[in-house]
Amino acid sequence: QTGTGKTLGFGIPMIQRLTQKPGRALVLVPTRELALQVDGTLRKLGNPFDIRSVIVIGGMDMEMQVKLFKKETIRVIIATPGRFLDHMEQKTTDPSDIKMVVLDEADRMLDMGFAPQIKRLAQFLPKDRQTLLFSATMPEAILKIAALYMQNPTHLAVAPSGAAPEKIVQELFIVKQESKLKLLAKILEQYGGSILIFTRTKAATWKLTRSLGQMGHQVNELHSDRTQGQRRHALNGFKTGLYRILVATDIAARGIDVKEIELVINYDLPDETENYIHRIGRTGRAGQKGRAITFATPREGPDVRAIEQLMKMSLQVMNAPGVTVEHFYHSDDKGKKVHVYEHEARHTSGRPQFPSPVSTPQKARMAYKIRRFRRRK
Structure with missing residues (x-):
């Protein structure tokens, strides 16, 4: 954990x-x-x-x-x-x-x-x-x-592998790719503390950082194309409050300990299922309360399912005021798109019915990687 x-x-x-x-x-x-x-x-x-x-x-x-x-x-x-x-x-x-x-x-x-x-x-x-x-x-x-x-190692587990910190509130928004920035802008208006935003690629980090800067936010970026001095400046600036928002790739998902991050936003889902846990673990440190918001496109229902299987829990699906909330779908045996979940005001259960579950978290992760590879091609 x-x-x-x-x-x-x-x-x-x-x-x-x-x-x-x-x-x-x-x-x-x-x-x-x-x-x-x-x-x-x-x-x-x-x-x-x-x-x-x-x-x-x-x-x-x-x-x-x-x-x-x-x-x-x-x-x-x-x-x-x-x-x-x-x-x-x-x-x-x-x-x-x-x-x-x-x-x-x-x-x-x-x-x-x-x-x-x-x-x-x-x-x-x-x-x-x-x-x-x-x-x-x-x-x-x-x-x-x-x-x-190691020789005859002793195995100590603070928490089960794949467990997310208990005091982190996790929320999921189903939104089209082109609507993400509009939804993000509305969410940023609701929070006044430090916010860490994760994207999947360096190019997306660069683009989102500039978009948020144009909106008037104090923001910097963190990814492997930055020099060591630039990376240190961005991280230190985020720690000291010089920058309220840090946009980063998964380079910041592991071990980076910044006190009192109010909110973590997964603007893109991670390439590796396990990285979801590391990302949201940047908030709610040392037993404190935290909040994590995840954006998923309509095509990413199976990927969300893989994350849920790893954590052995379900994410709470939220409605976004002023932004069209989408639905998850998958393909049937004939390649036809099948609606799995449509989140509207009349729905009260808050849970999408995902495609049939994979039997183990390991298989879920493998299926997740295969889907990512196919999309990139």
């Missing part, structure tokens, strides 16, 4: 161990933003004990990182797999004193294709080490990593 304090979950025992024994710790994370955030948390824990950390990510001076490696007070390395592997292969640091390894957001690292780098890194690391693996979801690929790189 997201927002349960995983960073402190490994940070506190890590600092405790480093104060008692020599050696260093390595934290591997999937994104630069998460590396910066983990560093901020560990600095607060380690500074009173003179335990410092170094960030090893792309976009930063590699020579400066080498200099920091040599400092005795640098006991924690926070790195993305690719950049740390560069250091290992160039032999710019000695990994023999690494006694503790943390894989944070491990499922996301696999989604981003880091499995080969992790496998290569494991060859450099000492076998006599403690390994901790943290993940908000626990797919089969994660269990395989645990079997390869």
Whole structure:
């Protein structure tokens, strides 16, 4: 489950161990933003004990990182797999004193294709080490990593895999693609706090950011085409209130901890079903209340169903004043469109009748990916 304090979950025992024994710790994370955030948390824990950390990510001076490696007070390395592997292969640091390894957001690292780098890194690391693996979801690929790189691991679950935070109110609007911006404008008028909006592509992020800016909103964007400085400015500006709205791809869905985000909006459904949980987990952090609103087009009923199956709960379908609310449909065996649900004022149940359910969340995710692939073609 997201927002349960995983960073402190490994940070506190890590600092405790480093104060008692020599050696260093390595934290591997999937994104630069998460590396910066983990560093901020560990600095607060380690500074009173003179335990410092170094960030090893792309976009930063590699020579400066080498200099920091040599400092005795640098006991924690926070790195993305690719950049740390560069250091290992160039032999710019000695990994023999690494006694503790943390894989944070491990499922996301696999989604981003880091499995080969992790496998290569494991060859450099000492076998006599403690390994901790943290993940908000626990797919089969994660269990395989645990079997390869851990010895008799203990499995601790804060909540069932795929569980959404209980205090987040989740709402669903069925709306045509061309009506999304109009609906978004109406929703933004109803909320005065910080709002995080997720889109599926970098191009959509760029376009929506400019549309909202033209409406007079204080807004910035966050995606992988931005420079490291631009990404840091956007995230820090969002945290400090310089920007009330942040429009982002799924780069911001994992581990980014911004206090008191009032609302998360899924302007587009995510490519990966599990990312829905990570997205909405940016609000309602640490047991606080939150709200998440999702836009789905009429064709995306099966995709919504896949998300609901993963969470083992139903989303509340809402009516949008002033915006035509659409219906879900699917195709029958003859290719004819069949209306599944039409949400109008006379409907009181609030639940669409989706196509027949898939037997398992795993099959639902696979069907979801196949539909996305076909649409892109």
